[in-house]
Amino acid sequence: MPDVILIAPPIREFYLTKKRTIPYGLACIAKELEQAGFSCTVIDALARDKSKIIEYPKGFDHLVPYYGKTDITLFSLFHHYRHFGYSFEHIANLVKQEKPFLVGISALFTPYWDQALDTARAVKRFWPNAFIVLGGHHATQFPKNCLENDEIDFVIQGEGETPMVQLAQLLKSHPPGSLPDADDLRQINGIGFRLGNGIVLNPPAWADSPHGLDQNALDKIDWHFYRRNKKAAITIVASRGCPFSCSYCAVSASSNYANFRMRPVNDVLDEIKLQARSKQIGFIDFEDENLTLKKSWVLELLHGIRQIFKGEDIELRAMNGLFPPSLDTEILTAMKASGFKTLNLSVGSFSATQLKRFKRPDVRDAHDRVLEIAKELDMDCVSYLIGAAPAQTAETTLNDLLALAARRTIAGLSIYYPAPGSADYTLCEQQQLLPNEFTLMRSTAFPVPDRTSRLEAVTLLRLARILNFLKFCVEPNGVLPEALSAGEVLDIENSCHGKMDRYKASILLIRMFLTDGIPRGMDHEGGIYHHPHSIDLCRKFIQELVLLPAGV
Structure with missing residues (x-):
């Protein structure tokens, strides 16, 4: 016992x-x-x-028009609320x-x-x-x-x-x-x-020098469940906290979280070695806020990982995001050699005004430099944006998406939610922008309808999904799928399609969207319907989306 x-x-x-x-x-x-x-x-x-499908909780009624219907397309949002x-x-x-x-x-x-x-x-x-x-x-x-x-x-x-x-x-x-x-x-x-x-x-407790896991602790995790492609998918936390002061973050230097602390490289490598001895690892996610902030440290870490997994096919990710100014050709080459196939890049926004409001370092030039190096190294990229934050307009976020449309990267748009402990949470509290229930403080609930309305927020999220789908289906020369005539759109909407292949259905609805700017969904029986949307945002998106870079 x-x-x-x-x-x-x-x-x-x-x-x-x-x-x-x-x-x-x-x-x-x-x-x-x-x-x-x-x-x-x-x-x-x-x-x-x-998982079990359950009723939407109290306060979620406003989401029913946005998520209430099944959508089989490859750029759909959400539908069922579940108990996992x-x-x-x-x-x-x-x-x-x-x-x-x-x-x-x-x-x-x-x-x-x-x-x-x-x-x-x-x-x-x-x-x-x-x-x-x-x-x-x-x-x-x-x-x-x-x-x-x-x-x-x-x-x-x-x-x-x-x-x-x-x-x-x-x-x-x-x-x-x-x-x-x-x-x-x-x-x-x-x-x-x-x-x-x-x-x-009592005062909060913070570890002076956090360490990782030993074998007994590792054995308490159900690694059989956490698998990817029949190999173990593991998590490593190599550091805690963050030295930056981004206003939206609950672990930044502007919050009430502890200082930024990095574990000794040997300590991290010993933990990875322990795991590699007991299981075949195929995927490692570093859940750090700033994995690459110290160049000598990360190069030593990557060298050690290469020694552990010589000749093995392993993928590394840093899914919390990488700070673009900390990345150069030497680090990215080492990351590629160690198993990084995709770079998750933290941008925030391409608006200087919004970056200042976020109190976030301006990483735009560094971000573009990293994209160029990644292209040479044949590495994929995902660029993270925040939308619908306090005082942030929908137009600002749309321009951010359009900026990514012209770049060799995938758009990772997160709708803002107030993170308790962050500077922006305090701001929302002062301006009475916080939702009434704790359960609403999540991105999927569009919790802060300030300068960006909920209708605009859900439209932006759909446009980000549409953009990413377009990046995967454009022709080699970057030309978009062909739009239809208004008559063709009407005929398609009045037809009974029956069950359709997801990709074919997605292409069909994309061509319709490019015709009139209306985002549509398709149910399992092939029925087509309109999603609630801001037509102004959709039309501006299409007008400025002329070409996409091939090979994303």
Whole structure:
């Protein structure tokens, strides 16, 4: 029977990218607990392929016109809202069987806070003998809100490795089920707890020099679930925090997060070697904010990776984004040789005014230089933009998409959401722009209709998808698919198409879109319908989209 169980809860969302849900942080905490003498189990509720279609939650009514119909095209957005992962009752039953004295639940993202709370409620109902502690970014930003729920006994603010061990030691030194003295709890940085009618919050805990995982911790992750092309897909966190002050980011230097800290290269390589000994690795995602910021460090890391995987086919990615000014020919050549096939580039915007508003370094020239080098090295690129942020106009974002249309890269448009702890979250709070429910603070809900309306935001997101599809289907000379006549469009809309191949359906609807600027969807029976859209944005997009670069 384990002393401690750590839980990655299920989530409810329109989609899930499973290679980004590996419970790496919980495994880091499990490592420290076991080194301190506690047995520990990790329950990863997301490590299952099945999902359940559920009703849209409270406050999501405005999304029904945007997502309410099936769309089979290759540039569709979302449709069904789903519960991903185990049921709350199943998780609680697993805990009851193991009978731990302490249960830790991860609450990383504010939109999924309800699922963390529902997990805590189910666990408390099935196994009331355990203390429940909530950690993660949401618990750090809203500790009082979390502790207002009786099911949650403690919160951890900041990074959980050290406070979780100290809390477990303190609880273990007392009779089962009894609370330690408040004075003892006050000695643990990061801990929050109830005291009488009040709440006590100790200062957040941050690791001075974070380290990675050992073999015992690695064994607690269900690697059979996290596979890609029949090989293991793993996550590495080689650094924490960020030295920049971007206003939208919750881990930037302008937030209340800790300082930027990089792990020693040998420590990172040792962790990769451990994983390579026990499984055939095909994919590594570095979940760092600034993987390439220090040139000597990243070159040493890449050299070490090449030594580990000599002659093996492995793909590396940095899906949180790379800082273009930190990339040069030497680094990119080393990345290519080590297994990087695609570069995820953080841009933000091509508008100088918007970059200044984001308090983000101007990376536009560096971005274009990286695209040129990537072309020579035959590497793919994805360029990340933010749209619909406070005070950001739809026209600004449309111009950003058009800027990427002329470049050899794919558009990665994220609709802005207020990240608790960021400077822009505070701005939204001051200007009363925050949504009423935590669950709405997600990109898919278009949460901040300020200078960009929700109709414009969903239009921009569709245009980004359309743009990326066009980049894959243009002729070698960059000419777009041929538009139709108005009469042909009318005939097609009045026809019964039956089931169609997705690619053929997509090409047909693209040709119709290029004719009149109306984005359409097709259901499984071949029925064509209009998506809600801003016709002004769509028409301007088509007018300025004359040629696309071939070979993207």
